[in-house]
Amino acid sequence: xxxxxxxxxxxxxxxxxxxxxxxxxxxxxxxxxxxxxxxxxxxxxxxxxxxxxxxxxxxxxxxxxxxxxxxxxxxxxxxxxxxxxxxxxxxxxxxxxxxxxxxxxxxxxxxxxxxxxxxxxxxxxxxxxxxxxxxxxxxxxxxxxxxxxxxxxxxxxxxxxxxxxxxxxxxxxxxxxxxxxxxxxxxxxxxxxxxxxxxxxxxxxxxxxxxxxxxxxxxxxxxxxxxxxxxxxxxxxxxxxxxxxxxxxxxxxxxxxxxxxxxxxxx
Amino acid sequence: xxxxxxxxxxxxxxxxxxxxxxxxxxxxxxxxxxxxxxxxxxxxxxxxxxxxxxxxxxxxxxxxxxxxxxxxxxxxxxxxxxxxxxxxxxxxxxxxxxxxxxxxxxxxxxxxxxxxxxxxxxxxxxxxxxxxxxxxxxxxxxxxxxxxxxxxxxxxxxxxxxxxxxxxxxxxxxxxxxxxxxxxxxxxxxxxxxxxxxxxxxxxxxxxxxxxxxxxxxxxxxxxxxxxxxxxxxxxxxxxxxxxxxxxxxxxxxxxxxxxxxxxxxxxxxxxxxxxx
Numbered sequence: 001x002x003x004x005x006x007x008x009x010x011x012x013x014x015x016x017x018x019x020x021x022x023x024x025x026x027x028x029x030x031x032x033x034x035x036x037x038x039x040x041x042x043x044x045x046x047x048x049x050x051x052x053x054x055x056x057x058x059x060x061x062x063x064x065x066x067x068x069x070x071x072x073x074x075x076x077x078x079x080x081x082x083x084x085x086x087x088x089x090x091x092x093x094x095x096x097x098x099x100x101x102x103x104x105x106x107x108x109x110x111x112x113x114x115x116x117x118x119x120x121x122x123x124x125x126x127x128x129x130x131x132x133x134x135x136x137x138x139x140x141x142x143x144x145x146x147x148x149x150x151x152x153x154x155x156x157x158x159x160x161x162x163x164x165x166x167x168x169x170x171x172x173x174x175x176x177x178x179x180x181x182x183x184x185x186x187x188x189x190x191x192x193x194x195x196x197x198x199x200x201x202x203x204x205x206x207x208x209x210x211x212x213x214x215x216x217x218x219x220x221x222x223x224x225x226x227x228x229x230x231x232x233x234x235x236x237x238x239x240x241x242x243x244x245x246x247x248x249x250x251x252x253x254x255x256x257x258x259x260x261x262x263x264x265x266x267x
Numbered sequence: 268x269x270x271x272x273x274x275x276x277x278x279x280x281x282x283x284x285x286x287x288x289x290x291x292x293x294x295x296x297x298x299x300x301x302x303x304x305x306x307x308x309x310x311x312x313x314x315x316x317x318x319x320x321x322x323x324x325x326x327x328x329x330x331x332x333x334x335x336x337x338x339x340x341x342x343x344x345x346x347x348x349x350x351x352x353x354x355x356x357x358x359x360x361x362x363x364x365x366x367x368x369x370x371x372x373x374x375x376x377x378x379x380x381x382x383x384x385x386x387x388x389x390x391x392x393x394x395x396x397x398x399x400x401x402x403x404x405x406x407x408x409x410x411x412x413x414x415x416x417x418x419x420x421x422x423x424x425x426x427x428x429x430x431x432x433x434x435x436x437x438x439x440x441x442x443x444x445x446x447x448x449x450x451x452x453x454x455x456x457x458x459x460x461x462x463x464x465x466x467x468x469x470x471x472x473x474x475x476x477x478x479x480x481x482x483x484x485x486x487x488x489x490x491x492x493x494x495x496x497x498x499x500x501x502x503x504x505x506x507x508x509x510x511x512x513x514x515x516x517x518x519x520x521x522x523x524x525x526x527x528x529x530x531x532x533x534x535x536x537x538x539x540x541x542x543x544x
Contacts, residue, residue, distance in 0.1 A: 088445070092465065
């Protein structure tokens with residue numbers, strides 16, 4: 001692969017969590033390459049180390065062995081921004097201040113960052129709620145703020161850890177649509193974790209299927225559907241059905257295997 | 268009493284009959300308000316009646332009317348205000364002198380395990396010592412002046428604020444720390460955007476506890492070597508067997524406690540606007 005168009009490369013990535021009694025291998029020999037501007041979905045059974053991989057990419061966790069390269073085109077921009085799985089919106093900041101957070105940390109002047117934050121709030125349809133505090137908002141709105149916060153900080157690489165996992169079906173559909181719209185306008189390199197085959201197919205350019213504990217890469221599939229995408233027409237296309245079956249075959253084995261483990265790694 | 272009873276009955280009836288829940292809620296809210304307004308008045312009434320009937324010894328227990336009669340000249344002469352201001356000043360200074368280092372150290376201990384490992388044993392060993400027990404030591408070290416009184420209050424407030432602040436930081440959901448780290452927050456940004464605001468609700472719980480302790484300690488601190496203050500008034504009244512004056516000082520203490528907690532509640536609402544929204 002041409003390294004010039006590569007945004008992320010992981011080589012022989014291994015992560016071992018040591019507890020007093022035992023060692024848990026969360027990731028084993030993961031080799032991964034993400035192209036510049038690509039939307040990569042990581043799919044796998046619960047506890048397969050998806051979140052661990054993402055946390056290593058985000059610099060929140062250190063790998064035990066192996067190497068990670070993230071390419072920075074512009075040193076002014078932050079390298080990564082994370083959309084976390086749970087409710088990670090600061091309850092003590094107004095909605096607008098939450099969206100501004102990444103920019104504030106980077107020292108962007110107040111007026112400029114307000115402008116940027118407002119732009120993303122508008123994109124997410126949240127401008128009316130700018131001056132509210134998050135405890136007044138629903139789960140779906142909070143995840144929208146979460147996405148807006150990551151986009152507003154304008155990172156080289158977006159990392160999303162099952163951002164819509166806790167939402168109900170309808171909210172998830174709407175947010176997937178909104179994410180597609182914003183993302184397709186931004187062209188940012190994105191790694192997106194999900195346990196939903198649907199979601200991976202709707203959003204991703206490529207899908208990486210991971211094995212159950214320890215997490216290894218089982219298969220990599222090209223989705224190859226044109227953009228801009230329309231969720232409903234994708235869902236009814238024959239290609240979608242074919243890929244869905246293929247992925248499910250891979251996943252079924254792993255889910256059954258995972259049942260034989262008593263513990264589960266991630267959340 | 269009859270009128271009141273009628274009123275109460277009526278509001279109960281409204282609750283029973285009305286199908287409109289909004290109306291009945293209003294009715295019961297009013298009823299509860301009346302109840303909480305009446306209970307202290309009722310107590311005072313019983314007290315006065317018992318005193319009038321000589322069922323209690325007024326030399327020891329006094330009576331509302333006697334206390335009120337003693338209160339008026341104390342107010343009009345400015346004596347009460349003078350002592351109140353002196354005590355309030357000591358409480359305020361001691362409170363600030365204890366709370367500020369308590370918050371700073373508490374944040375550090377919550378955020379940095381080495382700091383916690385270093386200081387926690389000291390805190391754990393010294394916290395249970397009753398502050399009253401070290402008052403003689405404080406007097407010896409700081410002398411009979413203002414410093415010893417302020418220090419006594421400060422040390423009582425300090426521990427409560429410290430421990431609550433630390434617990435507040437430790438209770439912050441780790442995901443918020445991850446957010447700050449993932450955006451590359453430096454140490455100061457970490458303090459100001461996550462640790463401090465996240466711990467604020469617990470810090471205020473500590474401040475409120477500290478305020479209660481401060482009122483307790485002011486009376487003890489003014490027992491020894493003071494020439495003014497509400498606590499001094501109480502001990503002076505004790506020496507003179509002036510029960511009415513003693514009650515007047517107690518009223519001031521209750522009033523001070525109320526004012527301070529009202530003030531803290533107000534600041535809390537301003538500083539933690541997300542909590543009740």
